Amino acid sequence: MTLKMNAGTQSLESIQKLNELSGENVKLCMQCATCSGMCPMTAEMDYGPRRVMHMAQFGLKKQLAEINTYWKCASCHACTVKCPRGIDIAKVMEALRQQSLRTGQNKVEPSQMSAETIADLPQIAMVAGFRKLTS
Amino acid sequence: MCDTTKTPKVATGDRAILPEGARTIPIFVMGKKYEVPETLTIMKAMEFAGFRFLRGAGCRGGICGACPTVYRMAGDYKLHFGLACQTVVEANMYLAQIPFFPANRASFKLEEMEGVAETIHALYPELFRCVACNLCTKACPMDVDVLGYVSAMKQGNIEKAARISFDCIQCGLCASRCMGEIPQYHAAQLARRIFARYIQPQAEHLKNRVMEIEGGKYDPMLDELSGMKKEDLEARYVAREREPDLAAAGTWQPKDTSHL
Amino acid sequence: MKISYYPGCTLKTKAKNLDRAAIASLEALGVEVEEIDRWNCCGAVYSLTADDLIHMVGPVRNLIRAKEQGADKLVTLCSMCYNTLARANQLMREDTVKRDTINRFMDDEIDYAGEVEVVHYLSFLEQEIGWEKLKEAVKAPLSDLKVGTYYGCTLQRPADVGIEPFGSYLLMTGMLEALGATVVPFAAADKCCGSYQVLGAEPVENSAAAAVINIAGGAGIEALATSCPLCEYNLGKQQKQLLAKEKIGAPVPTYYFTQLLALALGLEAEVCHFELNDAASLELLKSKNCLAAA
Numbered sequence: 001m002t003l004k005m006n007a008g009t010q011s012l013e014s015i016q017k018l019n020e021l022s023g024e025n026v027k028l029c030m031q032c033a034t035c036s037g038m039c040p041m042t043a044e045m046d047y048g049p050r051r052v053m054h055m056a057q058f059g060l061k062k063q064l065a066e067i068n069t070y071w072k073c074a075s076c077h078a079c080t081v082k083c084p085r086g087i088d089i090a091k092v093m094e095a096l097r098q099q100s101l102r103t104g105q106n107k108v109e110p111s112q113m114s115a116e117t118i119a120d121l122p123q124i125a126m127v128a129g130f131r132k133l134t135s
Numbered sequence: 136m137c138d139t140t141k142t143p144k145v146a147t148g149d150r151a152i153l154p155e156g157a158r159t160i161p162i163f164v165m166g167k168k169y170e171v172p173e174t175l176t177i178m179k180a181m182e183f184a185g186f187r188f189l190r191g192a193g194c195r196g197g198i199c200g201a202c203p204t205v206y207r208m209a210g211d212y213k214l215h216f217g218l219a220c221q222t223v224v225e226a227n228m229y230l231a232q233i234p235f236f237p238a239n240r241a242s243f244k245l246e247e248m249e250g251v252a253e254t255i256h257a258l259y260p261e262l263f264r265c266v267a268c269n270l271c272t273k274a275c276p277m278d279v280d281v282l283g284y285v286s287a288m289k290q291g292n293i294e295k296a297a298r299i300s301f302d303c304i305q306c307g308l309c310a311s312r313c314m315g316e317i318p319q320y321h322a323a324q325l326a327r328r329i330f331a332r333y334i335q336p337q338a339e340h341l342k343n344r345v346m347e348i349e350g351g352k353y354d355p356m357l358d359e360l361s362g363m364k365k366e367d368l369e370a371r372y373v374a375r376e377r378e379p380d381l382a383a384a385g386t387w388q389p390k391d392t393s394h395l
Numbered sequence: 396m397k398i399s400y401y402p403g404c405t406l407k408t409k410a411k412n413l414d415r416a417a418i419a420s421l422e423a424l425g426v427e428v429e430e431i432d433r434w435n436c437c438g439a440v441y442s443l444t445a446d447d448l449i450h451m452v453g454p455v456r457n458l459i460r461a462k463e464q465g466a467d468k469l470v471t472l473c474s475m476c477y478n479t480l481a482r483a484n485q486l487m488r489e490d491t492v493k494r495d496t497i498n499r500f501m502d503d504e505i506d507y508a509g510e511v512e513v514v515h516y517l518s519f520l521e522q523e524i525g526w527e528k529l530k531e532a533v534k535a536p537l538s539d540l541k542v543g544t545y546y547g548c549t550l551q552r553p554a555d556v557g558i559e560p561f562g563s564y565l566l567m568t569g570m571l572e573a574l575g576a577t578v579v580p581f582a583a584a585d586k587c588c589g590s591y592q593v594l595g596a597e598p599v600e601n602s603a604a605a606a607v608i609n610i611a612g613g614a615g616i617e618a619l620a621t622s623c624p625l626c627e628y629n630l631g632k633q634q635k636q637l638l639a640k641e642k643i644g645a646p647v648p649t650y651y652f653t654q655l656l657a658l659a660l661g662l663e664a665e666v667c668h669f670e671l672n673d674a675a676s677l678e679l680l681k682s683k684n685c686l687a688a689a
Binding site: 020021022023040041043044071072074075076077078080081082088090091093094095098107108113120121122123124125126127128129130131132133 | 403404405408409410436438439440442443444445446447450473475476547548551552553554561585586587589590591592593594595600602603606624625627628632
């Protein structure tokens with residue numbers, strides 16, 4: 001994906017909103033990619049966390065809405081503990097998830113899960129998954 | 136509140152008549168002010184004010200769960216919950232009925248289930264969206280620890296869920312307040328059914344009685360009654376032996392024991 | 396000695412093997428375990444959004460139960476419960492504004508300001524029993540077993556609630572060595588297993604879990620010890636499928652660290668509920684004569 005940065009693609013408001021929701025300052029990121037190196041889920045992500053931070057820094061709202069990175073994030077905090085700029089990247093990912101979830105859309109539908117799956121999963125998987133992936 | 140000294144034939148139903156000398160107080164139904172006698176329940180006060188319940192009223196005895204009501208007192212943030220047929224009006228009550236609240240009720244065949252918590256989890260996975268805010272418990276007009284039984288279900292303890300939820304009357308106020316969008320009362324009913332069928336030891340005397348019924352022991356008595364003329368049946372009913380109110384268990388026996 | 400204990404939902408059913416082995420072990424070590432009364436789900440994950448307080452209510456309510464019941468310490472075992480409870484506790488201690496809001500919202504409960512300390516079982520073992528004393532109590536040392544300490548995410552991260560610093564595995568290593576096992580270091584001890592993402596994807600797609608098992612196997616580890624029912628699910632219960640899909644080269648049986656503890660203390664194998672583990676787990680222990688005492 002080519003990142004187009006101009007007045008049409010950038011939303012300064014979205015940067016502020018993300019910072020408020022996450023309690024972090026995405027502008028602190030220096031694009032070192034330690035997060036992407038630490039992340040255990042990059043194989044399943046279309047964009048690694050470094051590139052997401054890049055999009056976030058420039059307020060590329062539309063791109064951020066389309067990628068799957070924060071839906072694949074497992075909130076393991078591996079990025080957070082190693083960020084040399086002290087950004088809690090897991091919180092930025094949560095803010096991105098919440099921005100979408102708060103519009104009322106679910107990423108997994110509890111009522112569409114099979115009875116076998118539910119019976120098989122440990123309770124913490126359901127609780128954690130519903131917290132992170134349902135509105 | 137109910138006049139029980141009159142015979143059933145001349146019962147006044149639920150028509151509200153202003154008791155002699157009773158003070159009236161202002162209540163607000165859906166925002167509109169009404170002056171009602173202070174001695175009435177919410178339901179009777181609303182009827183006094185001119186409302187007619189076609190739905191949202193049932194047993195009028197606090198057990199059917201048809202008349203859940205929410206109210207606030209003027210000037211206070213606190214929400215209160217009660218059954219319209221049980222709660223006595225207070226001055227400056229702002230109230231509304233919530234006779235029904237939509238809640239997903241799973242369909243199931245009890246006889247094809249297993250007595251394990253996963254059965255409940257599979258039918259009501261939204262249980263895992265509970266955030267323990269406790270608004271359900273606060274909303275319960277029967278003082279059921281709703282959060283307690285939701286927690287018990289998540290912990291896989293069906294017996295605990297069944298016992299805690301025993302007083303539930305399925306009014307649905309818990310579900311109306313739930314931020315996890317959980318139909319608590321339906322899940323609890325399932326827990327009680329699974330508990331009764333698969334977990335609780337079966338009572339011997341109940342089993343024996345069912346066998347007697349199925350064996351036809353009571354059929355002749357029923358046949359006799361259904362073959363009687365209406366007047367005879369009424370006379371028989373009025374003359375029937377009745378266990379005295381509040382008799383201690385096991386202390387009373389009818390004179391005619393042939394039907395036992 | 397008596398301790399207040401918060402088990403968590405999963406430990407009552409699918410991770411009974413984690414819970415029962417832990418309680419029996421503490422009892423064998425002379426510690427009486429008292430489960431707190433009327434607890435609810437902790438929420439499993441700590442809410443990371445700055446304006447979201449409602450998800451703090453669940454964990455805080457449990458801490459209030461502990462406070463009400465006179466506990467100054469609350470011992471817990473599941474890694475996710477530990478993390479969620481400890482982080483919520485930290486919030487209640489440090490953020491006076493949010494604390495006030497949460498207390499006011501929970502107007503049906505007593506006020507709470509972080510009076511109870513949340514302690515993980517491993518920390519409790521080290522602080523109150525100690526590895527020397529534990530070693531003396533061992534009746535059936537796990538001499539032949541090469542174990543990997545799989546911490547996963549939530550025991551160590553973030554730093555301010557971690558049971559020890561990121562990259563250090565001293566607590567579980569200390570315990571396992573006291574039990575006579577050989578602890579083999581490996582590069583995936585703190586790599587995530589994929590966690591709740593199991594809900595969004597088919598288990599066989601879980602590349603994170605496969606990576607952990609492959610790295611462990613490559614390091615010569617025979618058994619993985621964990622503290623988290625979700626790790627055990629992703630690594631242990633899903634292992635057969637990962638193997639069938641050739642995502643992993645060879646199996647590495649997984650255990651809860653409390654099961655290994657109970658076995659080494661010479662307790663009956665029944666308290667370990669191995670029927671809830673993968674069948675290969677029991678086979679390995681048999682072949683290593685670790686079930687001798689039972």
